[in-house]
Amino acid sequence: LDALRQKLEPPHDPLAGRDRPAPLPLDCLDTFKLAIAPVTFGSERLAAGIGDARAWRKMTPLGDVVRDASLQGSNNWVVSGARTAGGRPILANDPHRTHAVPSLRYIVHIASPEFNGIGAGEPALPGISIGHNGHSAFGLTLFLGHDQEDVYVYETHPEDPGLYRYGDGWEAFRDIGETASVKGCGEAALALRFTRHGPVIAEYPDRHLAVAIRTVWTDPGTAPYFKSIAAMRATSFEAFRDHMGGWGVPAVNQVYADAKGDIGWAVGGFSPIRPNWDGLLPVPGDGRHEWQGFLPGHALPFSHNPAKGYFATANEFNLPADWPIDQPIGYEWLEPSRAQRIDGVLAADQRHTVDASRRLQTDVFSVPAKRVVGLLSTLSGRNEAETAALEILASWGFRLAADSPGAALYEVWWAHHLHVAIIADAVGKPELRPLFAPGDTAGILDRLEAIAARTPGAFAALALGSLSKAYDACRQMLGPDTDEWAWGRLHEALFEHPAGAVANAGGRWNVGPFPFGGSGSTPMNGSYRPTDFRLTIGASFRIVVDVGGWDNSVCINTPGQSGDPRSDHYGDMAPLWAAGDYVPLLYTDKAVDAAAVLTLKLTPKRAA
Template sequence: MATRPGDRDLTLPGLTAPAEIRIDPWGVAHIRAGTRLDAFRVQGFNAARDRLWQLDLWRKRGLGRLAGDFGPGYLAQDRAARLFLYRGDMAAEWAAYGHPETRAIVEAFVAGLNAFVTLTEAEPAWLPPEFVRMGTRPERWRAEDVVRIRSHALVRNALSEVARARVAAEGALALDSVRKVLAPPHGLRVPEGLDPAEIPADVLDAVRLGTAGVGFTAERLAARRTEAWRWCKVTEHGEVVTGPLPSPPAPASAPPEGSNNWAVGPGRTATGRPILASDPHRAYGLPSLRYVVHLTAPGLDVIGAGEPAIPGISIGHNGRAAFSLTIAPIDQEDLCVYETHPDDPDLYRYGGGWERMRRVGEAIPVRGGPDETVSLAFTRHGPVIREDRAARRAFALRSVWSEPGSAAYLASLAYLDADTPEAFGAALRHWSAPSVNQVYADVNGRIAWFMAGKAPRRTEGDGLMPVPGDGAYEWDGFHPAEDLPRAIDPARGFVATANEMNLPPDYPAQERRLGFEWLEPWRAARIGTVLAAQPCHTLADSMALQGDDLSLPAARLARLVGGLGLQGAAAGLLANFDGRLHEDSPAAALVEVWWMHHLRPALLRHLAPAASLRALLAPGDPEALLDLLAAPRPPLDAATRDRLLAETLAAAERDCRARLGDDSTAWAWGRLHHALFAHPLSGLAEVGRDVGPLPVGGSGATVMNTTYRPDSFRLTVGASFRMVVDVGGWDASVFVNAPGQSGDPRSPHYDDLAGTWARRGYVPLLFTREAVDAASAQIIRLRPAP
């Protein structure tokens, strides 16, 4: 057998037969094993080979074990993370995912991961350089670690509940739609027994801290024990700091992490086969959140993307059917407010009496010193995230996280074998978190859409504000899968989702109250328009649509300017603007600077003159604000609207001249708007390089979602992973995963896909044995231990 440079022969304990990892030119590991469990064991080993530093941070962050490696500056984050660990019955937990071998699969996966950790001890050259630089070691995993960590899953809407309550406390609940549009239209009311003024501004600090990523600064790493609890605030960009923060301390709602997906039926494609496309939108990072892998064993042949700490894949195909997910914003959490006993703060009012909080003491390891013992409190509804003993109030977060089966994406194991919409839908009965829109297509030409996830059945209330924890606002279990909407083989010939309000017109939304807070409709509208206009859709069409930079809001703003008869460079740029936010476009730079830095803030100042209220409504729901500009109504009249448009456009022109020079024809959106994949230790150590900046088009309103920080124009959220699948012509499928498949800065696959991604390009997603064999650039052969 030919040997390539980089080929290796290694021993993997626990294997029942030899296995191999074939790595293609784009960094995808094609794993072949003798049994299904062997394949998952090798998957764990391979995930550690490419992503060990990322995996170790993920585990230590989730379990609350950062301070043991990085010192007292991480103690507050560790304590917060421990509040959200699953603490229920583990037998129920393993049984909840819908696959009879869930526990065995996870055990095999972590055994493979641990085997690679052992390899780094025997051969230190395998150890990623970040461990050497930080003087730390990767820890070994238990299978329970994978499922008990909940705090990286996307659930909602406690942040918005608190913001709405604080708006109500200002007496301005009628203006809350400026902060967040509700759909379908829904009347707001303060829950009986709740005083919104009792909700403190910092009530969710522990939630933000427990779900924050891991950041490194010299100051935090050098923190002394006496300074340990200073690092307890999280900025709107997810950075843990010492504070104080402006009010409100973070966005009034969750980050706009979503996704696009669609499946086009064979009657509307050029090949006569379905096409499925997926581009999940999550926070950009280095390495990427997603990892692409191919698992082959008897009875198993799947390829696609998942999160590297989870066995299996959640987005991809199995050689018979393809599948993809986006977030469906079901409301899966409530903030509970308790009255506590005047003589015993551990007692809270419930029903006609008092119940006692459950107190748990835990020891947190701390580098350079003794363990720190912390006390965690829990009510029947969930972890206590804040106590105010003077006011006799306590606050707990009720979340599906506390329910068995809510480890993010693990329920995808149940649908890896599905090859009919009915089988796929049956597997989704076990899906809990995050709540999703699943899109499906198979070789028989069938397509489908399913909404899936644990949807609380609320006995009272609508989930839009905090509720008293006295038992008046309980959950009566969860809606059965049959209560969630779906479409199988729809007459229009395609299905598509983009986090929009997609409940069917006849759906009993007010009765079931799945949720009323969705992302803006523009991506979904654009996708639907394009697909409906393409009776002969191609793979290239799907790729182009994933890279589509047409902003419906930007085009709308340009039309408003056209009716004002303004003169000058800015008006001239917008006169012929088609709404496309290409990185080379001068008009795109102008319209985004205008909206984000001038028009939107000015409109918010007009609607909420009081600074305290304006801070609660900021940055303002773009759908609500644009609708108001298009059709002025009190408190905005047409004359004021026209004045705001003219004044802020002039200010934006001056701003662009200052940023980009006097020659407006030389302005370019990509000179401002950029991707920078920063290594976690960026600025501290030369162990890994940042990737970028890369000029990028689009915005958060375009199908090519490239949401950015207004202050720096740096991308924050979007599709680092994109995939287009030719269902049945599998080797024609393509993907890209930026900046690369590997998290090891020594690997050629650390950043080799970044340029392709920035250019809206793709690389092959090979599947058949012949294609994979021909493209293999490296082979790692694994043999069982003697």
């Protein structure tokens, strides 16, 4: 049943051979959720006084913040020159992140006597994490196998709440006092509490319990992405993989290609060694569950010049088939639809090109839609609405294009009706159903296909009943003329500046909206919030590198390079990005000089 929430791969029962953990209140992760929430400056929130602070610290058990965090991912692939039209390797990468303005990424070309590299990183982080150095190209996606966090539950001393049980005795919490300036209230005192494992995020004095988080991210030497500063200089796969051995967080799938013709894949990231538990459930913080270091970098998965001539990743379960079963890394991955589509396209393409990679990055074919709609072939409508809906889906080609009526009907059905009906059918108690929302696509598809195979009558009732509701909903939202329905009328990309509402400048500081295709299950990731279909996550940057033919490479940032709303380059790339277009990623001096429209020269002031 839990597969409806998150399908585990490889198959695994987290309760097998262990005591059932003590239940914790649903609010125990409120502080953790708030820590990863996006910055907002709504007028109502800003008008609230300090006495109302607690009202703004509550989170629903599965709010949008949690959904967005679970959906982040990326695509990357590398193709050997033996399978390209130009005889040179091609590397492509499009990292998927929560949309933001100013842009999360920044395209940069760094040229010096020692280094000449081009690509993108994040403005706050040094180095180039995605790009090339004139010899080697590299790109990353999140490797979701590494479980880099644990939830610890502590028994606190019944007479002294400043102590928690550890080993045979009691250990003192480490308390740190901080102050924060609060508008209209001066300085506010903050009490931060830590255990030996990490920050305390919840305390329950009446139950003598405390909850803390341990994460790799707070260990020394794990500055996010910082290893890029060295990896971007590598000129061989062996050197590149050695650098991945020191990559801390986040865990990544790195693909590599060089002008010699080598291609490869290497995993980077610190993976905790848990000798007596799997990391999926809370554990006592009394010393019985301690990390025993990290897996050594050379032991992590990799592939050098794979026999099939290409390698692709999309945050799916991608441990090698011969990975030792007694050496688990993790179990919670993103569903494999994007990876399956990408692999299928690359496998069929013997003469891959830069343009083919561009088309694949913006591909909106939905593998889940093909599976679901295929189950409807034996059904007949019981009324006019069901018959019309079945006809629309039967003539549709499973592409979630922005102008597609079938895509609009399918996604409304899937997001608001079908998977809701599947969860309701599986979970008898209504009060428990929100814990399974929004649901794991892979687990829901498996259950739907099982219902269709075992109980065709029940499947027909569930499918047709929910499809009829989706058809009626589309008529209400998009009008009675089904030819005028379009997925992009519901599914839009709007880049909202977090301070736009406060400055009464939303119209000038926001970028968009743009009709957009895709979903979280298509190579062109178009993940959205189910409440209104607003796009929340997608490619923050796209790049396709012709390795050795560097000036043939292309890229696109979004919404623009500048963080200044007054600049022409604040949002000028967003329309191109939304349309699936690119700009040249020129590298050689000759090509750059010929295309330059502005040169800004910064000259240090000479000492007097």
